[in-house]
Amino acid sequence: MWFILTSSDIIKSVSIFNDKKKTVQDIHDEGYCNYCGACKLVCPEDAIVYQGGEIHVNSKCILCEKCLEICSQNHQDGYNSSLIQRHNNSKIKHYNNNMKYVPFGEFRDIFNCETLKSAVKETSMVGGVTLSILSTAFDIGLIDTAIVADFEKKDAFPSGVIVKTEKQLLKTGGSKYLPTLSLEKLEEILTDDNIESVGITTLPCQAYVLAKMRENPNTAKYTSKIKLVLTLLCGSGLPSREDVKKYLKKKGVPESLTELSANRRKNKRFWRLNPQDQQRYIYTSKKGKEYDFSSRVILATKSRQNCRRLCPDYSGFYSDISIGGSGLKSNIVIVRTQTGEKVFQESLGRKSIKRRKFTRWNYFLVNFMGKNKRKQVRDSYKEVFLS
Numbered sequence: 001m002w003f004i005l006t007s008s009d010i011i012k013s014v015s016i017f018n019d020k021k022k023t024v025q026d027i028h029d030e031g032y033c034n035y036c037g038a039c040k041l042v043c044p045e046d047a048i049v050y051q052g053g054e055i056h057v058n059s060k061c062i063l064c065e066k067c068l069e070i071c072s073q074n075h076q077d078g079y080n081s082s083l084i085q086r087h088n089n090s091k092i093k094h095y096n097n098n099m100k101y102v103p104f105g106e107f108r109d110i111f112n113c114e115t116l117k118s119a120v121k122e123t124s125m126v127g128g129v130t131l132s133i134l135s136t137a138f139d140i141g142l143i144d145t146a147i148v149a150d151f152e153k154k155d156a157f158p159s160g161v162i163v164k165t166e167k168q169l170l171k172t173g174g175s176k177y178l179p180t181l182s183l184e185k186l187e188e189i190l191t192d193d194n195i196e197s198v199g200i201t202t203l204p205c206q207a208y209v210l211a212k213m214r215e216n217p218n219t220a221k222y223t224s225k226i227k228l229v230l231t232l233l234c235g236s237g238l239p240s241r242e243d244v245k246k247y248l249k250k251k252g253v254p255e256s257l258t259e260l261s262a263n264r265r266k267n268k269r270f271w272r273l274n275p276q277d278q279q280r281y282i283y284t285s286k287k288g289k290e291y292d293f294s295s296r297v298i299l300a301t302k303s304r305q306n307c308r309r310l311c312p313d314y315s316g317f318y319s320d321i322s323i324g325g326s327g328l329k330s331n332i333v334i335v336r337t338q339t340g341e342k343v344f345q346e347s348l349g350r351k352s353i354k355r356r357k358f359t360r361w362n363y364f365l366v367n368f369m370g371k372n373k374r375k376q377v378r379d380s381y382k383e384v385f386l387s
């Protein structure tokens, strides 16, 4: 039996944010951070530094709590349906007003699609619909810029990248199952007078921050140029334990280290930043042997393990279009807003993508994954309040 988690349960389960002594440093150190990049963007004192794949709050912090307020893991508003309605600017069709959980959120239509563009097929990991829709958005003048994600450096973690042409866009194809911090790019977007309209690819947590930002007069400016939000469905920010082990083995990491707590601040004796490269760490074993790790390895061993525990949104409620995988070479596409519908129809009309029927299997997949994710939040709640 599935348990229905109400919005007030979610508010309780994030009591971490009600504890005034908490900072985003704690959110990070306790593994709840998903590296959305919002806190650094809004900090008025420049007190947040991303270094070696981690978040550090330095002594400039004046405890104003602006970062905590915007943090994508702060669901004090309970993921409320009115915020979803205002974002989607549409009639409630599929979202239950009693806050009973419907994993699809609100939407206008839902499909199973794939790209028809051969250049996109070469670079995309799944069906290529994300790149194709962004490309259409450029073509019809809906956007002149996009924020997507890419590896700027080999072995580093991916970051948000700003692209202005289809050629640049195509280079960024494929899913990056790692933190991107892409929202920090909004500052650059805001201050660049040559940029007027932006499309962005996000995870559900980042789309939620954008919706929160729009509501707050102090942060609305960051979203003023955003015209299209494409959200990738997300069951978990982290690769599975088995995937991590395989990755570490490939990188030559001794098996004994893979279970190690990678909290560098608490294990200063063992971990230090590589002085030659601030994206790498040096680990010194008890026997004095040194290992040089990229921050990608560090992230794989520890960070983001807990982000899904506070995250009730699988399908990206706050996007214009949500896109997931429905097979090796096709995408589930959930069209939510008027803007989303326009660019989706244009993509079909221009033969950039083709659509198939949304099958029972697709429905089962989204429903199962979405409810399972919500169940994790319920379990965290139980752990915090009932144990």
Ligand SMILES: Cc1cc2nc3c(=O)[nH]c(=O)nc-3n(C[C@H](O)[C@H](O)[C@H](O)COP(=O)(O)OP(=O)(O)OC[C@H]3O[C@@H](n4cnc5c(N)ncnc54)[C@H](O)[C@@H]3O)c2cc1C
Pocket (backbone or CB within 6 Å): 123, 124, 125, 126, 127, 128, 129, 130, 131, 132, 148, 149, 150, 169, 172, 173, 174, 175, 176, 177, 178, 179, 180, 182, 201, 202, 203, 232, 233, 234, 235, 236, 237, 238, 323, 324, 325, 326, 331, 332, 369
């Ligand atoms: C962390 C994570 C978890 C996911 N979990 C699921 C899941 O449980 N179920 C499911 O159905 N789908 C999941 N997806 C989505 C799926 O893997 C594909 O990303 C999605 O179907 C889009 O495929 P596509 O072929 O259209 O992408 P493409 O056409 O290749 O385009 C992807 C675009 O998104 C950008 N991008 C890639 N990674 C990120 C990122 N992390 N943040 C922001 N932008 C990014 C790329 O730069 C590119 O522009 C997940 C994706 C991620 C990143």
Ligand code: SF4
Pocket (backbone or CB within 6 Å): 042, 043, 044, 045, 046, 047, 048, 057, 060, 061, 062, 063, 064, 065, 066, 067, 068
């Ligand atoms: S509490 Fe305020 S000053 Fe401190 S890190 Fe957060 S936003 Fe910056």
Ligand code: SF4
Pocket (backbone or CB within 6 Å): 024, 025, 027, 028, 032, 033, 034, 035, 036, 037, 038, 039, 040, 055, 067, 070, 071, 072, 073
């Ligand atoms: S989840 Fe986002 S806002 Fe919260 S601490 Fe992490 S990067 Fe900052």
Ligand code: SF4
Pocket (backbone or CB within 6 Å): 034, 203, 204, 205, 206, 234, 235, 236, 237, 238, 307, 308, 311, 313
């Ligand atoms: S599980 Fe939730 S919080 Fe973690 S990366 Fe995915 S959408 Fe973001």
